[in-house]
Amino acid sequence: MANSAQARKRARQAVKQNAHNSALRSQYRTAVKSVRKAIDAGDHAKAREVFAKAAQIIDSIADKKIVHKNKAARHKSRLNASIKALAA
Template sequence: MANSVSARKRARQAERHRQQNASQRSHVRTKIKRVLRAIDAGDKAAAEEAYKAAVPAIDRSVSKGIMHANKAARHKSRLNQHVRSMG
């Protein structure tokens, strides 16, 4: 357990940041799942709308350090491929 005042403060900050990061990560995953659900349902219009909403959320997670840039690019690329290949 943290003993010094500064260590206790750091522990409080770390916990607050962990919770914020978890919330952001969950938010991005939800956006991605919405795109995947629309793709599975075969609804191209809904998939395109969900993809347009997901891309800024993914980019925001990169800028906040929640997700690595390459992982974000991979998600965007694969989601876009699936949406574009829909009939």
């Protein structure tokens, strides 16, 4: 347990920040799943539309360093490749 006032405050802040980061990470995963769902449904137009929104969310969360920028880029790349394969 935290012994000093400073350590107690940092512990409180850590709890709040963890909750905030968890919510953002959940939003990231939901965005990826929504694109996957559109791809699985086979709807190219809908998949492109959902991907555009998801890409903004993914970039935003990567900028905040909630997930690593390379992981975000990898997800976007794979989703885009799946959408392109759907069109072909």
